[in-house]
Amino acid sequence: MKTTNTVLPTEERLASQIGEAEGPLELFARLAAENKLAIISLIVIFLFVLAAILSPVLTPYRFDEMDLSQRLKPPSAEHLLGTDEGGRDVLTRMLYGSRVSLLVGVVPTVLSMLLGAALGILAGYLGGWVDALLMRLADIMLAFPTMLLAMVIMYTLGDGLVNIFLALTLVNWASVSRIVRSETLKLRESEYVEAARSMGVSPMRIMLRHILPNCIPSLIVLFTLNIPSAILTESSLSFLGLGIQPPNASWGLMVNTGRQFLYTAPWISLAPSAAIMVIVLAFNFLGDGLRDVLDPHLKKS
């Protein structure tokens, strides 16, 4: 076949000016240029992750090391954030608590995203009774107040980290599947899905190769926005005594135990409260920044 390259000079030149595809690095650069707050948030999150991983190295104390002679000591050189009612170092407990918070933020969010995305795409693409069944199920989950549902599940399953994961996954998948379903309904009617169908691509492959990748921008944003809500839910559960149990450390639990000493030893509650606030805000800002950058409508067309 004869090629017709020569007839297309302007078109080709224009295309080469636009240049190569945008990789993760370019995306990051664009995020940095457009949204300083998101980058600062990213750094903050990175520091928290680092602290969680390195906590045994960063502190000379153990998280459950009691020293009753050192009860309720204010911040000092030995105990940078003071000690609690058992004479345990607050900073140490916060560092170990960040492991719980980050795990609880990420693991159930990932699980609920996987579950929600899978069910949402199936419901949206297949439609019919599959859609009706899955979405009524989601509606039932959404009809309960999140916190109440999580409390009921924790009360039934008993406390412990794995059960917190389960409870938060069960609470969160429904909203994810709703969003993914609506995205799928839109994408299903798109010309390129139509085109893929006209090429004989199987429904399974269309869902995995054509619809799922196009949902990813929304999923990333949803991911960063669901993490803080999961962290908050865990803190609340632990605060209410339904989550992590002493002597294990969790920010919510620390806020709760410090409550009795709020006037005499405010650092026990204030330090973990501040940590919760900072990490939740950081994830929220990052989520907002990512949403702006990943929005396909703002992309060069």
Place this chain on the structure above:
Amino acid sequence: MEEKNVLEIRQLRTSFFTRRGEIRAVDDVSLDVREGAITGIVGESGCGKSMTARSILRLLKYPGRLIGGEVLLDGRDLTKLTEKEMSAVRGGEISMIFQEPMTSLNPVMRVGRQVEEALRLHRRLSAREAREQAVAMLAAVGIAEPEKRARCYPHELSGGMRQRVMIAMAMICKPRLLIADEPTTALDVTVQAQILRLMKELRDNGTSILLISHDLGVIAQVCDYVYVMYAGRIVEHAEVCELFDHPTHPYTRGLLGAVSSLESGSNTLQTIPGVVPNLLHLPAGCAFSLRCGECRKGCAEHLPALRACAPGHEVRCHRIGEVNA
């Protein structure tokens, strides 16, 4: 006739069953696509040309349904295949390109991969062979620096290049038939000319093409044989020169009259009076009778049959005897 038909459609009927009644989008359509030629379907929006194309590939959306007729690809009736067998036909033996090159490519997949996709589905090829063939195909449809372009995402390409990629996707498995649904409508005129030239090249290399367009200029430029559709039915068909030299159906004549011409010397654009009729309330007879200047008693009551008015030229009009006389 010694020419072979790749595709023969016989009495095809496709209807949409809506709450307000049955809409006959494709009503008793029979047409042949000749091997190695470009066959055109022309008509206004909503006359059923796209639905005919979708019916061939059985890509109808709810509540549309194929309710009768045969679609014979090399003698095999596609309407009787299972969905799985149909998947092998789609993209493998018949492929389709769509109107909107801007939205017909997956925005998050590199175009090279999209071209490969059909190849991987229908032919068992290694990733490297598939890649090589995809790049070769991109070069064949006139994309410069195909290796580089294959790694691009759709938003990095212009409309014309995207339509070329679409054609490459459709042609990669060397299908028996290429269905092009308004392939140039969304493109500007210079790019349109390039794409049409490419379609002609494909034909000269032996591809059979079914081209759907509302643009008589496009039809005249590239088609070998033309079907004119109105309100779900074929009202006239002939070889392209015959049709343009001797348009016989009042609707065809109206369409040709509405094309502005520099030579005609007239300043006003001729139009066909009225609008496309509501497919829910078609007259029992000729659907064009509502707008036809030559409508007589009985036209709206009795459906005219397709009758030959010249060799290879058939018209669905009660008045062909009188008009030709």
